[in-house]
Amino acid sequence: MRAGSRKTGLTTGSPRSTDDLDRLAMAVLQPGFEGTAPPGWLCRALAEGLGGVVLFARNIADPAQTAALTAALRADNPEVIVAVDEEGGTVTRLEAGSGSSWPGNLALGVADDVRLTERVARQIGRLVAASGITLDYAPVVDVNADPLNPVIGIRSFGTDPEAVSRHAVAWIKGLQGGGVAACAKHFPGHGATRSDSHLELPTVEAPREVLDLRDLPPFRAAIAAGVQAIMCGHLLVPALDEVPATLSRAVLTGLLRDELGFDGVLVTDAIEMRAVAALHEPGEIAVRALAAGADAVCVGRSSPGGESVYELRDAIVGAAREGRLSEERLVEAAGRVRRLARWHEARARVRAAAAHDADEGLGDAVAAAALRMAGAAARPVLSAAPLVVQISARLSQAVDPSAGGRRPGLAAAIAEILPGTERAEIGEGDGLPDLGTAAGRPVVLAVHDAVRHGWMRHLIAEAVRARPDAVVVETGVPGPPAGAVYLATHGDSAASMRAAARRLTDDASAS
Structure with missing residues (x-):
């Protein structure tokens, strides 16, 4: 399909025009791309309302280049959400070649001083903010209940829900206090799994009572702390639903929205991960996730010409025309994305002040304490x-x-x-x-x-x-x-x- 072309054969009974639906559908996508400068298709997509972009190590050469990259993205859409996975510790994009200057969550949990955790998150926020990034897909607030977990491990603050909750709140406070949006992940909890959702669909075999006591407290704490975003995990939790959490209205709307009271941006984990990619085509995953309650669809890799992004847009528009995805749900999702962009814009002075708040030697001192x-x-x-x-x-x-x-x-x-x-x-x-x-x-x-x-x-x-x-x-x-x-x-x-x-x-x- 030619980038920018529209799917034909759509019905005309909707109160919204195809152009309106196109922009709404684009607003809820957060794709990755190749290269250290925005390719032509991405610039066109941003001008057409693409709401988000996610950066990986492949996009980042040095701080000056990254800042120039994000400025170029905003030249085509000033409200674009630029996201990155910058957890500190083992998961870093901005320092991928050298390793993070900051200890990760398990080290922070072992040091067990929430003041240090807040200070470390604030310094990570300085690094992220200097690159012009809106949203950090962090912190991980999963409770690492199984030491054989292949994908969480040291990314977790630990095994105790209360301690994880305390440090999650401190991390969110530090990051968002510096003007960068935090994203607690992976809802409803990836810690009690022995499989990696990048490779297969993990199952959390626990009754609802255990989830309430073990996995959900850090998310409750993050919401109470005002976290701007939450990422759902590609997890099967039979106590909650018979479909993966990413595609479950019972999990995303019934539990997270209605019961826990979260009203920020709900973003999916990357939809090319095998946990869900083995079940449906990308467009169908996006449609089902949005219908379930997600607001933004993360796509780690896009086709070289951006065709895959436009295919996702067309799948979302088609589902809205067919009534499988309500237009109201799409409007709500796009509205939350734009609200996050405005939150970030309103904190420009906070980021400017934090830029001068260097905490020399902090990373090494906390690492030594762990x-x-x-x-x-x-x-x-x-x-x-x-x-x-x-x-x-x-x-x-x-x-x-x-x-x-x-x-x-x-x-x-x-x-x-x-x-x-x-x-x-x-x-x-x-x-x-x-x-x-x-x-x-x-x-x-x-x-x-x-x-x-x-x-x-x-x-x-x-x-x-x-x-x-x-x-x-x-x-x-x-x-x-x-x-x-x-x-x-x-x-x-x-x-x-x-x-x-x-x-x-x-x-x-x-x-």
Whole structure:
């Protein structure tokens, strides 16, 4: 289909014109795109009323480029919602190449000082605001009820609903206090799953009573704190409905709107994720999500010429003409999107003031406060340049490795203090390097979420047998301690790696 063309054969009984419906349908879309400058189709779509755009690492080169990009987007639609996933910790778009300067949610939960959480969120808000971004798809407020969860893990503040609620409120207060809209996710709670919605449809097998006590309190707290947006998760929750939450009126309208009282923007997770993409075509997902109560449809990737965006528009318009999606529901959704744009516009002075509110050293200090060590018999733990064996599993798609390559990691942080540090990386199916050749050199095993990977635990045990003096650094969800020294960082941000390196070497020069 030619970009900008309209679907033919629509009935003419509607009180609204096709042009009106086109603009309403465009207003509720938030697509991604390729490149570091807006392509021609995106500029046309913005001029035609496209209400949102989501940025990924592939769109971001540096702060100046990102600010120029968002300014170019607003040149075609001053009210466009520019969104990004900037959680801090493992999920960062603006610092994807280097790793986040700010510890993620689990580290904040372990440090357990809501004043620090608020300050970190405010600094993330400064970073986001400087790039001209309206909406941050953060914080994650899922309660990580299952340590084997493959996609939430360290993105959660923890396992206790009350603590998660406290830190969620602090994070929202910090971000929105700096003039950037927050988005609590993934409603009604992605923490008690053992599958990744990027790959398949997760099911939360819990009665409503458990949901009320475990999963919903952080969302209730976020709403009470005035969160501007909530993202629904692609989750099947049989206690609530027989269809995924994204497509469920009972979940999105009955529970979130009517029962919990949320009246902000409700945005879907990316509709190309297999959890829902395996069930319906993109246009049908968009229509059903909007009918269920969503206000904005996130689309991570668009076709090179933007055809897929116009196909979504036409599917929404067609459903409105057919009566499967009420025009009133579409007007309501578009109105909420525009209201968020006005909220952001009204806070220009707040963002300008926050731009000068730097909190130097905060990220490293909070990351250090989240470290937990077992088995340290001597200090420093490392007195010579070690061999760092990085035992790596495949990253979740939520991490967005599209920036190219892995982040520098622990070995690079240690090498800054102990020049001569060497690094070896192994994955599932690989054998360990010959640790005997490292005689006289300390060995550090850097692992992530070993609690979820039997093959990883097997390699750790093998390495510790060969080198009983080995140091194990866990950058994900901690498990039982292993090695002569076990250091849990509760995150893999750049700040957490620097904090770990300093703790192992007793280097406080940059703290």
